[in-house]
Amino acid sequence: MRGKMLWFNEVKDLGFILTDEGERLSVLGDGFAGGKRPEGRCAHLAVSFEIAENGGDRQAENVVLVDEAAPRRARMRGRGGRR
Structure with a gap:
């Protein structure tokens, strides 16, 4: 499964x-x-994991932080200034 970290103490x-x-x-x-x-700060980091049942509670196990490539920025067109 996939998700996002909310926090980790x-x-x-x-x-x-x-x-x-x-x-x-x-x-x-x-x-x-x-x-x-x-x-450190980990909110919104992408993770993949498995779900395990533990005494009626569901917990994440085998959690792996997933590297998400940063979205590419739009290319500037023209010089954008006075000529």
């Missing part, structure tokens, strides 16, 4: 993800694949 080792379907899932620090947790 490095001290508490806990965060939340908003899925593309609108569901809010918790994620623990050990839920990140390869131990690669987000550092």
Whole structure:
């Protein structure tokens, strides 16, 4: 599945993800694949993950931060100034 990070608290080792379907899932620090947790501000970072059931609660597991290429800027046409 895919979604976006809402936040991750490095001290508490806990965060939340908003899925593309609108569901809010918790994620623990050990839920990140390869131990690669987000550092600093991480709101709106794209992630892919799996959903696991844990005692009736749904959590994100095997979370991977996804590199999204920055959109290309429009090309300037003309010189845009006085001639």
